Amino acid sequence: MYGVELWTREELLRKCKERIDSLSLERTSLQETVTKFEAELNNVRTTALAAQDSAVSVAAERVIQFSTPF
Helix, strand or coil, X not given: CCCCCCCXXXXXXXXXXXXXXXXXXXXXXXXXXXXXXXXXXXXXXXXXXXXXXXXXXHHHHHHHHHHXXX
């Protein structure tokens, strides 16, 4: 009725090792992806901070301009 596949101890160990190796490769790949995303996130943060600093500088210049008597 149901197909049953019997493995020897050696076959089972080999299949387990193959699966462990496969998972290890997946983990390495995921770690590399996380590292890339972290680098991109740091670039975005740096850009956002630079834009914020620039906006503050422009606002400060305008305050000085408008508060200085003619």
